Amino acid sequence: MRGLPRWVLVPALLGALFVVVPVAATVARVELAPGPDGSGGLWALLTSPAALDALGLSVRTALAATVACVVLGTPMALVLARTTFPGQRVARALVLLPLVLPPVVGGIALLHTFGRRGLIGRHLEMLGVEIAFTTTAVVLAQTFVALPFLVLSLEGALRSQDTRLEDVAATLGARPTTVLRRVTLPRVLPGLLSGAVLAFARALGEFGATITFAGALQGVTQTLPLEIYLQRSADPDTAVALSFLLVVVAVLITAAVHGPRLLGGPGARSARPRRGGPDAPASRPLADAVPGVGADAPPGSGSGPAAPRAADPEPDATPAALAVRAVVPERGLDVDLAVAPGQVVAVLGENGAGKSTLVQVVAGLLAPGTTRGARVVVGDDDVTRAAPRRRRVAWLSQRPLLFENLTVEGNVAFGLRARGVPRARARRAARAALARVGAADLASRRATDLSGGQAQRVAIARALATDPRVLLLDEPLASLDVGVAQHVRSVLHHAQRERPRTTLLVTHDLLDVLLLADRVVVLADGRVVEDGPVDEVLTRPRSRFAARLAGVNLLAGSVAHVAAPEPALVPAAPGAPGAPGDGEGDDGAPDDEREVTVAVEGAAVRVRGTADEPLGVGDRAVAVFEPRAVAVHRTTPEGSPRNAYPVVVTSVEPHGPLLRVWARVAPPGSGDGPADPPTGVGHAAPHLAADLTPRSVAALRLAPGERVWFVVKAAEVRVYPR
Numbered sequence: 002m003r004g005l006p007r008w009v010l011v012p013a014l015l016g017a018l019f020v021v022v023p024v025a026a027t028v029a030r031v032e033l034a035p036g037p038d039g040s041g042g043l044w045a046l047l048t049s050p051a052a053l054d055a056l057g058l059s060v061r062t063a064l065a066a067t068v069a070c071v072v073l074g075t076p077m078a079l080v081l082a083r084t085t086f087p088g089q090r091v092a093r094a095l096v097l098l099p100l101v102l103p104p105v106v107g108g109i110a111l112l113h114t115f116g117r118r119g120l121i122g123r124h125l126e127m128l129g130v131e132i133a134f135t136t137t138a139v140v141l142a143q144t145f146v147a148l149p150f151l152v153l154s155l156e157g158a159l160r161s162q163d164t165r166l167e168d169v170a171a172t173l174g175a176r177p178t179t180v181l182r183r184v185t186l187p188r189v190l191p192g193l194l195s196g197a198v199l200a201f202a203r204a205l206g207e208f209g210a211t212i213t214f215a216g217a218l219q220g221v222t223q224t225l226p227l228e229i230y231l232q233r234s235a236d237p238d239t240a241v242a243l244s245f246l247l248v249v250v251a252v253l254i255t256a257a258v259h260g261p262r263l264l265g266g267p268g269a270r271s272a273r274p275r276r277g278g279p280d281a282p283a284s285r286p287l288a289d290a291v292p293g294v295g296a297d298a299p300p301g302s303g304s305g306p307a308a309p310r311a312a313d314p315e316p317d318a319t320p321a322a323l324a325v326r327a328v329v330p331e332r333g334l335d336v337d338l339a340v341a342p343g344q345v346v347a348v349l350g351e352n353g354a355g356k357s358t359l360v361q362v363v364a365g366l367l368a369p370g371t372t373r374g375a376r377v378v379v380g381d382d383d384v385t386r387a388a389p390r391r392r393r394v395a396w397l398s399q400r401p402l403l404f405e406n407l408t409v410e411g412n413v414a415f416g417l418r419a420r421g422v423p424r425a426r427a428r429r430a431a432r433a434a435l436a437r438v439g440a441a442d443l444a445s446r447r448a449t450d451l452s453g454g455q456a457q458r459v460a461i462a463r464a465l466a467t468d469p470r471v472l473l474l475d476e477p478l479a480s481l482d483v484g485v486a487q488h489v490r491s492v493l494h495h496a497q498r499e500r501p502r503t504t505l506l507v508t509h510d511l512l513d514v515l516l517l518a519d520r521v522v523v524l525a526d527g528r529v530v531e532d533g534p535v536d537e538v539l540t541r542p543r544s545r546f547a548a549r550l551a552g553v554n555l556l557a558g559s560v561a562h563v564a565a566p567e568p569a570l571v572p573a574a575p576g577a578p579g580a581p582g583d584g585e586g587d588d589g590a591p592d593d594e595r596e597v598t599v600a601v602e603g604a605a606v607r608v609r610g611t612a613d614e615p616l617g618v619g620d621r622a623v624a625v626f627e628p629r630a631v632a633v634h635r636t637t638p639e640g641s642p643r644n645a646y647p648v649v650v651t652s653v654e655p656h657g658p659l660l661r662v663w664a665r666v667a668p669p670g671s672g673d674g675p676a677d678p679p680t681g682v683g684h685a686a687p688h689l690a691a692d693l694t695p696r697s698v699a700a701l702r703l704a705p706g707e708r709v710w711f712v713v714k715a716a717e718v719r720v721y722p723r
């Protein structure tokens with residue numbers, strides 16, 4: 002009752018009574034014992050030939066209708082839940098029409114379709130096939146009214162599932178049919194069972210369509226509801242006894258299917274997605290449950306340039322290069338990227354920059370666009386049009402996305418089995434892959450019974466077990482605690498050292514970049530804005546994102562002034578002071594250093610610094626300086642050569658023994674003190690950091706919204722071309 006008002010109980014109870022009392026009233030009317038003349042009595046009534054005929058017919062036809070509903074309804078639910086096509090809403094409404102149609106209307110519709118003069122019936126009759134008023138007609142009528150129940154139930158279950166598991170299965174090499182059989186359907190089994198039960202119950206109780214389309218011939222079309230209806234006036238006791246029987250049959254069947262749920266069976270998994278009893282039938286590896294799995298993907302059966310081969314558990318070939326040109330306008334992505342064999346490229350960028358979209362394009366989950374030249378090439382194979390399973394590109398996302406219906410070993414062996422590796426060999430390889438990530442002891446665990454770090458290690462083993470040519474790591478450590486992330490990071494590090502793989506690593510974490518990557522690519526608004534070796538990008542960032550990652554301030558803009566002499570235009574005579582090779586310029590700085598002033602984008606300010614690369618007026622440039630080089634003043638500072646910026650403090654946060662004060666450059670306000678309003682600074686304005694001691698922060702009374710001045714000496718600012 003927690004969180005619910007007590008009055009809710011009253012209508013809830015009334016509703017329950019409304020359902021239960023009529024059933025109880027019927028049951029109360031049942032005469033169990035025979036009358037004084039020896040006639041009647043429940044047993045005699047139920048075992049009369051007419052009752053037995055009706056019961057047998059009802060159960061047989063309802064079962065047949067349920068099978069028909071499963072066979073037809075499952076694909077219908079899949080199409081409705083997993084595809085989009087024009088007129089889908091209309092199609093869905095039509096499929097569900099029997100739910101709202103009076104059954105007798107359904108019977109008439111069936112008669113006009115399958116009757117002797119019906120649309121299809123007249124052709125069937127020419128072939129000597131008659132359907133109306135036969136047992137087949139009963140099954141058709143029951144299927145007609147019961148089908149929407151299965152479709153609705155299964156479609157709901159399918160829609161609530163995370164489709165990325167199917168994407169993972171596809172990238173591991175599974176064919177669509179294998180994905181459906183081993184990933185999709187096992188996960189929606191409870192929904193399928195509920196739908197089948199509902200369909201059976203509906204078929205068992207079907208009356209209107211049956212009597213219209215099939216009539217009431219004892220033993221042929223006279224099902225239990227029809228028998229009850231016919232006996233109602235002729236023999237009310239028999240009608241009551243048969244009604245009782247229908248209630249008992251319905252209750253028994255519902256309990257039979259839903260019962261295991263209460264005992265921790267397959268249904269239990271939907272109620273408790275993370276935990277389940279070890280005896281649950283669905284917890285068996287599906288490889289055991291489905292004989293011959295993988296037989297539809299024999300080794301080397303694929304066609305096309307990147308056809309899969311049976312994965313070798315032993316590391317083999319040299320890593321493949323990756324080239325991707327992707328233009329996906331609806332996601333704002335326009336990227337051209339080439340990755341050397343075995344290189345680990347950290348893909349960085351703000352939220353929404355396009356990192357995951359790039360990864361999806363490489364994995365084959367998203368087309369690279371229709372622009373000329375759009376392509377994905379792995380090694381020598383152009384896989385632009387190849388299905389994910391044919392690319393041998395493994396994809397690891399933020400969530401481990403393990404297959405819940407499989408054990409840990411079953412998960413890791415999945416890709417190998419999907420590629421046709423025999424079961425025993427796949428299991429051996431899976432155990433070896435688990436051992437490599439330090440998870441050998443987890444092999445027989447259920448995938449749902451793992452911690453986040455364990456699950457992610459298993460996911461890594463699963464990705465590596467198929468020996469992918471390219472590894473896509475989309476923030477695989479993002480959802481882990483710091484300690485666990487460190488462990489998983491070192492697992493990845495060792496895996497890469499043991500067997501270098503061409504890798505795209507999407508991350509927001511500096512440690513990932515430092516420990517795992519060789520190169521950094523920064524995306525902004527779907528474009529590559531920075532690309533270079535890790536050390537270069539972190540020491541000389543040219544994008545705001547890289548600067549923030551490296552913990553330095555960056556002001557981007559264009560060169561407004563270069564102090565004479567222009568570096569490249571006025572070369573000094575060899576040997577003369579300031580000439581190349583003499584080691585020093587006029588001011589004691591290295592001779593190729595020049596003072597450069599940059600007009601900053603997004604703020605009406607300039608920054609002066611030194612550049613050691615040739616730069617001319619108008620060139621795009623970035624000015625970089627450390628937060629510890631920034632002094633903070635309450636009033637406008639005097640003196641030169643200094644850069645001074647009016648800023649509004651946005652936050653103060655701990656940074657080792659210091660405090661980092663974040664502030665946005667803002668036009669000088671009406672004075673010192675709090676800005677009005679404090680948030681009135683545009684988000685495009687440069688965001689700068691200053692590292693101060695807690696004492697200084699207290700003395701300056703720095704708090705969000707305060708207007709102060711950030712001051713940095715020109716000698717502390719390095720300017721680089723963009």
Ligand SMILES: Nc1ncnc2c1ncn2[C@@H]1O[C@H](COP(=O)(O)OP(=O)(O)OP(=O)(O)O)[C@@H](O)[C@H]1O
Pocket residue numbers: 331332333350351352353354355356357358359
């Ligand atoms: N399924 C989708 N359908 C349509 N647009 C999408 C979809 N997923 C992402 N987008 C859009 O595509 C752009 C790039 O998104 P993407 O997820 O690739 O960014 P990201 O750099 O990975 O971001 P994050 O760091 O938040 O994961 C964003 O504008 C986003 O809103």
